[in-house]
Amino acid sequence: MIWVWIALAPILGGLVYGGERVLRARMQRRQGPPILQPFYDMFKLLDKRTLIVHAPHALLAVAHFFVLWFSVAAIFLGWNLLYIIFLHLFAQLLLILAGYSVRSVYSHIGSNRELLMVVAYEPILILVAVGLYLVSGSFEVSQILKSGGYLTQLPLLFAALLMIVPIKVKKSPFDVGEAHQEIVGGVEIEYSGVFYEFLYMSRFLEYIFIYSFIYLFGGESHWLGALLVAGVFLLVNLVDNATARVRPAQMVKIIYTVAMALAVFNLAGVLL
């Protein structure tokens, strides 16, 4: 059964992404696309002629997708949270490498910014893992889901996690890595056709990845987890529709001063 879920993970992510597009359109009082639009887009991308810059560049996108899928699978299988975070970091590095491997200026700037994003959110993710460990006594996802009470003991850490969700799902105010109006999608710019589709699907997986961290805070209660995910989903979209994009340097500054302080303060509270 769990393998079916793992296999369906990109499709699930696609539905979340499609639903988000509808939600965002409604928040802007637009008609918006149908909920299945991401899949229509994928079929369209399949029809396109494949143009690649060079083979490693194209393969890195594929590798990025599969490593990301693997890390999402690891969450579903209930593995060690630290493994999952570092697997995800590895996937991210593959993408950054792909960005640097071509000569496009936009791609290079995109990679620079992806690196800054990794620098910004990765410590918080680790701290979240440490916080969950301190409360539940284990890094295993399956063990974490067996105990509860995270929200009451780690409220500030949860707030810190909330702050990095927009970075991961590329939403305002922290959508610097994509930044359409500035660098036209960043690392994505040199991809087309099938290989772009892998990047497109890895975006769906990012949704699953980051929202499953939110879900962990629900602990043993599935209802609480689902409620948290739904609430955060709505909140992230509301913030997206109420803010402009900040500069990359400002993003790192905000995360390091506010989110880091919240997380460390909370952990110190739990330890003492």
Place this chain on the structure above:
Amino acid sequence: MFKSMLEAFLNLFRPIRTLKYPAEEIVLPSGYRGLIEYGIDACIFCDKCEKVCPPGAILFYQNEDGTKTYRYNPWLCIYCGECVRACPKPEEALWQSETKQLSALKEEGANEGWFVWEEACKQSREAYATAKKSAKIQNKSEE
């Protein structure tokens, strides 16, 4: 920022503002500047509309017997209404309706067909002028 967030949340329950244009027709406001329409019975063939038209969307074909045929290209027209204002008999010979012209199909030859027609009109005038001239000369020589 929180105000905008509240606004975005409330927008979820408000009606959407975009139009489903190709699926549903747009309601044109009254007084829309639409197609130029022509009434052949009232026309006195003064050619004023042809002369003032900025893009040259009205042309008259000169028939050999001296009459003229009106022709109008709705895809070249800019709907400014200069021709109607220039017309000595507006509302009878030439008037602006409120109907909207649809896009041209390839078969309708909005460009190529019109170029051919322009050339034909020009030639018809030249032919008519030379015919008239030669007729005059003939008349004179007969006298």
Place this chain on the structure above:
Amino acid sequence: MRKIETTLTTLLRDIGAFYEAKKWHFLSVNGIDLGEGKIELQWIFSQYGVKDEVVIYYALSDYETPVPSIVTLIPSAFMGEREIVDMFGLSVDGAESGLYLDKDSLAHPLRGES
């Protein structure tokens, strides 16, 4: 509108004596083809805060004579100068061609038909 005649040789001196950045707004450089290879060049100014005060310095010239550049006096004049280089095929010191037309275009659209 006031029109003041000048010549290409005295242009820099005249405009240098006339132009004050805080008083005059430089509008544009303009050329008007007069036919038979002649051209009238105009430098147009307006005054800040005064009604209907437009001053045009004009000089009569032909297409072969190089036109002095006033960029040293008015830095923003380079756009107008590049435009007349393109449209009339004049030569202005320091102004490149290729603003509207191709860099190596031989056409000078606003030059007379002669």
Place this chain on the structure above:
Amino acid sequence: MKKTIQIPLGSQHISLLEPIRFKFECENEKIIGVDADVGFVHRGVELACTRSFEFKQVGYVVARVCGLCAITHSLSYTLAVEKLLGYVANDRIKYLRMLMVELDRIHSHMLCLAHTAENAGFEALFMQIMGDRELIMDVQEAISGNRVQFDYISIGGVNRDLTPELVAMIHKNLGVLTSKIDALIGLFDNNWSLSLKYKGVGVLRLEDAYTYNALGPLARAAGLATDVRAETSDFPYEDIGYKMILESSGDIHARNFLRLREIVNSITMCQNIVNNLPVGEIQEKAKGKPNGEAVVRVEAPRGELFYLVRGSGQNMLDRVRIKTPTFSAIPAMIEVFKGAEYADAPAILASFDPCMSCTAK
């Protein structure tokens, strides 16, 4: 190794509506040199005006220079020709022309605000302003019968008159818009992320504004008091409540704020025009052929629009010189970009409200 990278912005770029190319010489993301290429959409309008069209038709040709400020183009040309014909329009015509120009200014400023918000990554605000802009577009469509190319002004008058229903509609829509603009003023002032993006970014200093001959909203946001509406006597702007609006800081925030306050001023002017409309004919005969030289300056939404028309008593004109606002603003633009972050470049660019189809004409 080369220390700088060259980042192109355009000629096709998501943040630009129109083809213009900037080449930014950047150190990391900091811009140190700028090169602009504007001639992608050159259509030869100036030439067409003197070779292909008679002077009565040129008004409709120059309106096609630009979609947004079509009305100011045809107005400037018409004024110039009327000066050459020795014709002075009556008050009703003047008022109706002013009404259209001010409505045009409102919607153009709103487009610029929306575009600036979009380039700062604030999509929802873009949608909101564009949605509100429809109020003005509807009014203009109802007055002129067309949505974009109004073709409202012709030599000797205007083409349509106001009806009582239209007056009611203008009052209703302007009333709704006033409250929306008030909300926007609060939003632009208080939103945390917008102030990060706008305040102190893309500053044009007053000295630079003088040196590089900045004009229109760009100059007024830097504190340079220049407005063609106050510098010409073609229209009785003082009678309908015109105020010159100035800001001092010269950054993107000041430009946005200036535009918002100008919209408020324009709404008041439109209401005054509609309330105090003089009686008279809307079309009069202007006879003769243009002879001589006339210059006309009109304050377009983006700044000063300049027309020089020379005729020699024939149907064809000798010269129509069009100097568009963006064309003169480019030297100042280039100056502002130097020293800015590339991440801010799209927002700075949008805050100038550049109109490339005007510039290349």
